[in-house]
Amino acid sequence: MTNILKAIKTIIAHPISNLISHYEGRNRINQIGDALESFVKDVFADTVNETDQGRRLAKYSEVFSYSGNANNPPDLILKNGDAIEVKKIESLGAAIALNSSYPKSKLFSDSPLITSHCRNCENWHEKDIIYAIGVAENKRIKLLWLIYGDCYAADREIYERIIDTMARGINQIPGVNFSKTKELGRINKVDPLNITYLRIRGMWGIENPLSVFDYVNLDYQKNNQFQMIAIMKESKYLSFPAPDRNEIESLVNNELKIIDVNIKSPNNPVQLIPAKVIAYKLL
Incomplete structure (x- = not known):
């Protein structure tokens, strides 16, 4: 079974920052977003340099239980493992x-x-869910974040409370016919003919990890050709098989660092959580 530590090992073995050049012409991939999604998929499947499409698809089927689309999270699910959302x-x-x-x-x-x-x-x-966030500049990937959601986002009750409060508030408007949808909601029969409706959509966003984690040592250096920074709870790191942890730790050098940090709990910022930062840089 694959995991994020094996994916990091693959990134170190194949640090490709010019993704367009690597993927151009392959399955009509000519946009950096498509190339980023393919790269994330390939590093978890260890198929970065696999040129045979049949063998690549067979490996995908072996490694992933689900591959999604842009409209519904997540983008990928590892078999019996973590979910992955690419941004x-x-x-x-x-x-x-x-x-x-x-x-x-x-x-x-x-x-x-x-x-x-x-x-x-x-x-x-x-x-568990990994946010794989690629920073694209001039059709190249400068920085790839691999951040576990429980280091980055609060529990779902925090966000769903906002949605429920909005729904209750709209329901209190006189004469409004409100119905819940997969979006935030929908107001029906707006006009006298009862033929107009209003869709209420959420446009969520979250601050950049550089500002969210500016209080910890990320070993980030702006001028490097390519960087990868992974953030996970120490408990998550220790849950991976010992051979995978030993292998990634054996690779530590000037380019790869594993840093012990304390991060703020997304649910209670005064509570600090032991975490690991795994930082790789291509000079």
Whole structure:
């Protein structure tokens, strides 16, 4: 079974920052966002340099239980493992647009935002989720974040409380016919003919990890050709098989560092959580 530590090892072995050049002409990939999604998929499947499409697809089937689309999270689910959501931004300090999906500390099978195919891809109720955020500049990836949601986002009750409060408030407007949808809601029969409706959509976003984690040592250096920064709770790191941890620790050098840090709890910022930062840089 693959995991984020094996993916980091693959990134170190194949640190490709010019993704367009690497993927151009392959399955009509000519946009940096598509190339980023393919790269994330390939590093988890260890197929970065696989040129045979049949062998690549066979490996995908072996490694992933689900591959999604742009409209429904997540983008990927590792078999019996974590979910992965891929996001592209175009400047180092830009916020991350999440659109209609609020930030997730975990992915739950009862979420109305996921598809039935995702819900039934395997027997699961709750999964850890990795935000794979690529910073694209001039069709190259300068920085790839791999951040676990429970280090980055609060519990879902925090966000769902806002949604429920908005729904209750709209329901209190006299003469409004409100119905819940997979978006924030819908107001029906707005006009005298009862033929007009108003869709209420959320446009969620979250601040850039550089500002969110500016109080910890990320070993980030702006001028490097390519960098990868992973953030996870220490407990998550220790949950991975010892051989995978030993292997990644054996690779530590000037380019790869594993740093012990304390991060703020997304649910209670005065509570500090032991965490690991794994930082790789291509000079």
